[in-house]
Amino acid sequence: MAAEQWFANLSFYVVALVTLASALGVVLARQVIHAACLLLPTLAGIAALFALLGGHLLMAIQILVYVGAINVLIIFAVLLLHRQVDRQRRILAGTQHLFAGVTGAGAVTLALVVGALFSNLPQLVGGEQGRFGDDVVAGIGEMFLTKYLLAFELTGILLLVTMIGAIVLARKERDQ
Amino acid sequence: MDSSLIFTIGNALRTWLEGLCRAHGVPTLVVDILAWGTGAVLVVVLGLLVALFVIWLERKVAGYIQTRLGPTRVGPVGIFQTAMDALKILQKEDIIPRGADYWLHLAGPVLYFTALVLGFAVIPWDVKATLAATVDLNVGLIYVIGVTSVGVLGVVMSGWGSNNKWSLLGAMRAAAQIISYDVPLLLALICVVMVAGTLSLTRIVELQGSAGILGWYVFKPYLWLPFIIFVICGTAEVNRTPFDIPEAESELVAGFHTEYSGMKFALFFLTEFDHMWFVGLLGATLFLGGWYSPLGAADPIPGFVWLMIKSFIFVLVLQWFRWTLPRLRVDQLMGLAWKFLIPAGFVALAIVCVAVLFI
Incomplete structure (x- = not known):
């Protein structure tokens, strides 16, 4: 049991590291298209966190909505508006580093706060599964209606x- | 069917390996991780082998449809032709065009391949497939749709990263096409989910096994329309003729993979043929009763073999489409999706609603 706990912790830290690193990459990337593409590991990492907590429905929805739809939309927008974005970047060039640094620090702080909250989340998820039994999907569907x-x-x-x-x-x- | 041969051999092998590890003092956790890892690797290797076979089959089918022989030289009936081609392509130089975005150029094919392989994780191969890494996920179908839709990102990344206008045009077309055809595909899958009442792929197969061959969803008249929509959208999802405008050779050279060579190109190639097989597996699971035998429960042939046979029926149909139908234009393609298939999907949904309520 202790070994399994250790493995679960290890997976959490690996996933969290990947998520945070790619989130930092989103903020610090020089090219907009790189930032948009780095959103993929960030959002997928969050899906992996949901999976680690046993929330399989949330994981699937996160991948379907955020990775499959919203991220594709963002990349499409970047591809279609690339020239305009380039011009704006030149105007912002002076303040870019300061802006990126502040946002990055903010993101890390936020991630730490969320990480601290995670100590409560397993119980929450366990509670949901306890309430809905095996079929979480049917339970959530019934709650919706x-x-x-x-x-x-x-x-x-x-x-x-x-x-x-x-x-x-x-x-x-x-x-x- | 529980005593199927593959199942027994797989379990024996697993028990033996686990015993071996334990005898040498390897902790249980490591053994478990090794077992999962072996299963995952087995699925990927199976996918690669099947892709080689499907490519050979494609060339044979194309040959016979065009009254020629196809590959004949390497091995009996040319069966080792694709394996030799794979060995050849391993030695090819990996060319990255000047001005290309290195990371996007690299990430494109990798992501395209990964997105498909992740989908294999929830395919129910057999009654209790411990040999392969099958996860009976409660939300299996949503997972499959979500994970495979990520492949579009790989296409867009490679199209942009190649710094080539053919690639970019091909990528934009591919993304528009895949997103458009996802909608009717989802509508068709919702019909199946409504009839089954679950999203777990294993459970959907089990529900079809209750009444012999007539219990398969393809034999339920109210699921015929979803089935047709599924086949059409499945063809479009794998970018094959008549829906192969993303790589239309006569207009776009090779579309989004114009600037790829060596193993990166091979990755695209393998993924496309594997994707075709994956559509076959999904179709067999959702409509053709998955691992169940058409002969009834007393059939000695393992369920895994039946699943393969059923999925290859789909593969052969898709190949037949490709070599007999001409390519659609872009506007015709979008028109078909938005003006015909999506309304048809809603009609199918209404029919299934009535059927589920009253039958």
């Missing part, structure tokens, strides 16, 4: 509005 129905429906409406907004914006561009 009973206790959190209003929030769930509101989120749905928000997404619908966003989608319609995106279509309207895209059409206006084309008409001009």
Whole structure:
């Protein structure tokens, strides 16, 4: 048991190190495209942390939404807007290092705080699994349709509005 | 079927290795890690071997469809041709174009390959496959979709990192195509999940085994539309003709892997053929009853073999598509996804809703 605990700790530290290092890379990267690509190990590392805590649903959703969708979107934006971003970077060149340093320090501090909170998280996750039994997905789905129905429906409406907004914006561009 | 041959041999081998390790005083934890590691390595090696075989099969199928013989020289019916090609490509020079982004150029193929291999972790190979590293994840299907969608990033990275306009155009096309076809694919998979009532791939297979061959989801009429959508989107996901505009040879040289040579190119090549097999495995698991035999429970053939046969039916169908259909244009491709497949997916979802409620 002690050996397994030790192994779990080791995996946590390796994953945390990778996540933090790539997060620092995101902030310190000279090229925007490198920063955008380094988001991948950062977000995937967070997914790995969820997996270590036994939250498999959260891990899968984290990969699907953040890595598979949001990160792709960011990289797309960088590819399409690269020239403009370059120009802005030249304007910001003087303050860049200061800005990067402050943000990096902030990120590390935040990560340390989150790390301190992690000591409580295993119990929380264990509690969820205890409440829902084996089938966490079904349990969460039921909560969505009973206790959190209003929030769930509101989120749905928000997404619908966003989608319609995106279509309207895209059409206006084309008409001009 | 529990006493299938592969299963028995695998377990015996594992017990023997574990005993050997314990006899020499290796701690249990190390033995466990070694067992997981061996399973993971076995799955990857199996994937690579199957990729070699699929490439050979592709050349044979292409040959017969075009009334020629395909490879014949190396080994009986040319079976070792691809293995020799792999040895040759190992010795090739790795060329990185001037002005290319070194790290992105390197990370592209690696990520493309890794994203696919991660998906193999949850494929249920056999009844209780302890031989391979199969994880019965509670959210297996979401995991598969999430992990394989990361491969797009590899394509975009390599397209950008190559500093070549063909590569970049190919990468943009690939990303647009994969993201578009993910939507109807997800709709088709949701139909299966609704019928099964679970996201675990192992559980989905088990539910299909209850009523013999007629219990397979492909024989349920309300799942025919999702099945067709799955096959079309699966073809699009692996970038094969008629959906191979990301690497359209007549327009874009080779698309996103134009600037790759040596092993990096081989990694792209292997991943594409492995991905085709992966779509076959997923289709066999979700629609064709996974490891279950069509002959009933008394069948002596191991479930793993049945899974392979079923997945190769998909592979052969995809190859048949490739060598008989012409390539679509970009606008036709997007039109098919957004104007036809997504509405069809919603119709399928509605049909399955009614079926689940009333049947």
